[in-house]
């Protein structure tokens with residue numbers, strides 16, 4: 001067996017998000033978030049579940065950091081709950097909220113685990129949503145005020161900063177399709193929200209750089225490698241449209257100071273165009289230090305005249321699927337890494353990769369062999385991308401522990417640590433021991 005050994009300082013981590021694990025939704029002065037409001041809306045979430053308690057990480061963070069150290073993590077990506085810091089989104093600060101993150105960061109540093117902080121992972125202060133949320137351009141300014149405060153408090157302690165998590169998913173599932181908070185169904189709104197999210201990102205990057213902090217800052221984008229159903233001209237064109245829509249929409253403004261041509265055409269054709277100062281792109285394109293990508297699966301597309309929006313349809317792939325119904329396609333991770341590095345020549349982190357399976361706790365163990373297989377195959381593709389020239393800096397498994405999977409509630413388990421929600425007991429799954437070995441050996445058997 002050939003051993004695939006990663007670069008010496010390759011960063012092995014796991015990822016979580018505040019609303020999905022913290023709980024304490026209205027404790028110690030925290031303000032309401034859009035996800036508190038949305039998950040309390042009957043019918044919004046599987047079995048009307050919510051994140052009021054979640055994994056109770058707000059109270060159990062010390063135990064959780066100990067488990068991270070037991071696995072041997074080099075880094076831990078988590079998000080800060082904006083309304084836990086600014087209950088109304090801006091103005092009054094909540095000292096107990098600041099103290100929680102200060103204690104968490106210090107615990108991580110004590111264990112030599114690098115904190116990687118996401119400033120916004122979808123839990124917008126409800127007070128700002130009440131003023132229009134991401135449809136209101138002022139929210140971008142309020143985000144940069146929040147970010148500036150967080151940089152001021154933790155900027156010298158934290159080496160890796162991510163402004164936004166998956167603006168595409170937040171804009172489209174939250175504002176166009178209504179599946180996520182704030183549950184709006186307004187196609188034009190999704191494009192406006194997407195633009196203001198990008199503006200928020202750029203203002204926060206400017207604040208970080210002006211602060212002279214010595215860490216690195218970037219953004220996390222969800223990407224899915226795209227393939228044609230046939231090699232017809234029409235299907236090849238459909239690939240370009242889908243790639244622009246799902247992968248490049250939020251990347252091109254940052255690196256090319258414009259939206260992909262395809263997006264403009266969609267806006268014009270569907271009368272969705274909206275006005276904004278072209279100078280926004282000067283802010284949005286403030287130079288970043290790395291690109292974070294979340295990769296789970298691929299898309300196969302075919303031309304479809306009847307789809308008046310994108311003119312394409314997605315075709316189910318032939319391979320096994322995870323509990324989310326997502327096809328398992330590790331080669332897509334290799335392909336998208338090669339494509340993105342070819343196009344933008346920027347250091348990349350895989351800020352999320354993982355799989356949901358119907359894990360069973362039996363005799364105190366969780367034998368999640370399918371998840372181990374999923375992780376092994378994707379880690380191998382990450383190695384091959386580095387071998388072939390990609391400046392890949394790290395890999396974060398989604399997720400450290402089972403948690404609140406948005407509209408799916410607790411029905412989908414992504415963790416390498418099993419959470420018994422009745423007792424809040426944590427049990428390392430076999431995949432946690434697999435990952436411990438990968439980290440110890442800084443690599444994997446081919």
Ligand SMILES: N=[N+]=NCCCCNC(=O)[C@@H]1[C@H]2[C@H](O)[C@@H](O)[C@H](O)[C@@H](CO)[C@@H]12
Nearest residue numbers: 017165166222224294296297298299405
């Ligand atoms: N084509 N296709 N299908 C795959 C598209 C995936 C889009 N969803 C994500 O990436 C979310 C990301 C989120 O950050 C995290 O908070 C979620 O818990 C995970 C798991 O759902 C993933």
